[in-house]
Amino acid sequence: MLAIETHELVKQYKNGVRALDNLNLEVNKGEIFSLLGPNGAGKSSLINILTTFYKPTSGNVTMLGKDICKEPAWVRTQIACVAQHISIDEHLSLMENMMFQSRLYKVDPKVAKIRINSLIDIFELSRYLKYPIASYSGGVKRRLDIAMNMVSMPKILFLDEPTVGMDAMSRKAMWEMLLKIRDEYGTTIFLTTHYLEEADRLSDTICIMKDGKEVVQGTLKSLRGYIKQNMLCIAFSSTGEAKKYKGILENIEITKFADVRDNSVALGVDDSRASFTMVNKWLLEHHVAFYAIEIVEPSLEDVFLALTGSEENRGGDAYDEYFVEKYKMEI
Amino acid sequence: MMNILWRNIKWRFENKFTIIITILQPLLWLVLYSAVAGSTMKDTGITNYTAFILPGVMFLVTFSSCTSGGIMNFLMKSNGSFYRILISPVSRSSIVFAQMLESILVSFFEVTILYVVSILFSVNINSGILGIVFIAILIFLLAFFLSGLAYAISLCLPNEVVYETVMTAIVLPIFFLSSALFPPENLSGGLAVAVKLNPFTHVINALRSLIFREKIVFSEVLPIILLFVLMCCGSYALAMWRLKKETNV
Numbered sequence: 220m221l222a223i224e225t226h227e228l229v230k231q232y233k234n235g236v237r238a239l240d241n242l243n244l245e246v247n248k249g250e251i252f253s254l255l256g257p258n259g260a261g262k263s264s265l266i267n268i269l270t271t272f273y274k275p276t277s278g279n280v281t282m283l284g285k286d287i288c289k290e291p292a293w294v295r296t297q298i299a300c301v302a303q304h305i306s307i308d309e310h311l312s313l314m315e316n317m318m319f320q321s322r323l324y325k326v327d328p329k330v331a332k333i334r335i336n337s338l339i340d341i342f343e344l345s346r347y348l349k350y351p352i353a354s355y356s357g358g359v360k361r362r363l364d365i366a367m368n369m370v371s372m373p374k375i376l377f378l379d380e381p382t383v384g385m386d387a388m389s390r391k392a393m394w395e396m397l398l399k400i401r402d403e404y405g406t407t408i409f410l411t412t413h414y415l416e417e418a419d420r421l422s423d424t425i426c427i428m429k430d431g432k433e434v435v436q437g438t439l440k441s442l443r444g445y446i447k448q449n450m451l452c453i454a455f456s457s458t459g460e461a462k463k464y465k466g467i468l469e470n471i472e473i474t475k476f477a478d479v480r481d482n483s484v485a486l487g488v489d490d491s492r493a494s495f496t497m498v499n500k501w502l503l504e505h506h507v508a509f510y511a512i513e514i515v516e517p518s519l520e521d522v523f524l525a526l527t528g529s530e531e532n533r534g535g536d537a538y539d540e541y542f543v544e545k546y547k548m549e550i
Numbered sequence: 551m552m553n554i555l556w557r558n559i560k561w562r563f564e565n566k567f568t569i570i571i572t573i574l575q576p577l578l579w580l581v582l583y584s585a586v587a588g589s590t591m592k593d594t595g596i597t598n599y600t601a602f603i604l605p606g607v608m609f610l611v612t613f614s615s616c617t618s619g620g621i622m623n624f625l626m627k628s629n630g631s632f633y634r635i636l637i638s639p640v641s642r643s644s645i646v647f648a649q650m651l652e653s654i655l656v657s658f659f660e661v662t663i664l665y666v667v668s669i670l671f672s673v674n675i676n677s678g679i680l681g682i683v684f685i686a687i688l689i690f691l692l693a694f695f696l697s698g699l700a701y702a703i704s705l706c707l708p709n710e711v712v713y714e715t716v717m718t719a720i721v722l723p724i725f726f727l728s729s730a731l732f733p734p735e736n737l738s739g740g741l742a743v744a745v746k747l748n749p750f751t752h753v754i755n756a757l758r759s760l761i762f763r764e765k766i767v768f769s770e771v772l773p774i775i776l777l778f779v780l781m782c783c784g785s786y787a788l789a790m791w792r793l794k795k796e797t798n799v
Contacts, residue, residue, distance in 0.1 A: 292639060295639040304630050
């Protein structure tokens, strides 16, 4: 059964901006669904509509079989949303925040206490109970934010860039928790993220959006197959060297695109085997000092870049960080 | 509704300075201004000038308390709880009522402090217990109206600074163009019309009547209650409309 289904969804703001343009999405129950897209793709507008905050201009949204425009009150009982910015009342204690949230969702006080204790354990918050919220680190606040939103045991949990600003360790711990939420509670998780590695590690289904439309939706495997991208990766002694040859390599006629990743240049080509020979020959003939050349599988980045256009659309630091991390592992 | 009210009261307790800030100016009016201006008002037949300006100062403190209630919208928007509450299964009316009720409770608290202070200046409510009940009703209606208005205005404006400026720009003309500080009988021309058209003049007059007269003059009090009930309906409708507009962009 589908948890969320949108059909020809349009959101046009009063200032004329068309944030969503006939968007069609399908989210299965109990899966982690990641929404990717460059800045301005319409991700936040979509979350705001799905969480009943904004009304769509036209189109249909069905959530757990019910129309969200006709039954927003019922839909609100079934969902929770961890917003982009941490939403905790700092004048309340950890326990008071959890209780406040449970009362917002009319959870029976006895049930709420049991759930709160269980969530405090799952999210490893017990040692922070006696401290004021203001003294918590960003990572702990984010964990509390998610724990609070789980108090009502929502059928669908929306997470808008949940790991922004977290260090690598906290981010990985958060991924474990999200997987736990899906597996232990059967919660459908709908998340938007700028970290492609996050989508890569967590998602059952990925949707890439651009200009308010879905560009492609499917499993990571199917997305890789979707672009059928052949790629070569040429490693150099340094990033400087890689940057130096990037400009030259992207002007070779077989190259569809070139991208510097750490100390390597990734080339998108049509036929990886033929291109491998040709580029290898070209490098040797031009006495280019390279460390290695290999045929590589497209990453989610490649899918993303190929489908959303250019590097201009990349989300900045988040992508750069990912490139560095991922290619360190691959090379 | 009680859940949000509890949370707002907790916020108020954690931020006690908001009570001090809102009561400080009215308290100064009550203590200092009445002492200084009282001597010049003896010729007008006002026996106790502190008692005379108490209703106007009650209006001022109620306005300040309700204005500080509107500030909560900005804080809630900046910490994300505004969005979190709006997507929860709490009715829009409960959200608005809870916030207005908190402002009303703060208003009552501060009005009580003013009254206790004014007792030190020999202020007495001559109409007795029933008079106090009517004063409470009038203060409730006044606070209800002002908190709804403050709620709606706060949702129209971009930040706290603009909001505070706008609210100050509203309260001062209303305060000075009312019978808060002087008997309006001697006014003439445009000023007299402006003071008469100001609904707060009438609520101040009604409160004053309850303080000074031993018998409650219902013909002076009941029409004002009716007027403010209508104004409260309008203010609540405005607050609800503005909240709904937040999600209709």
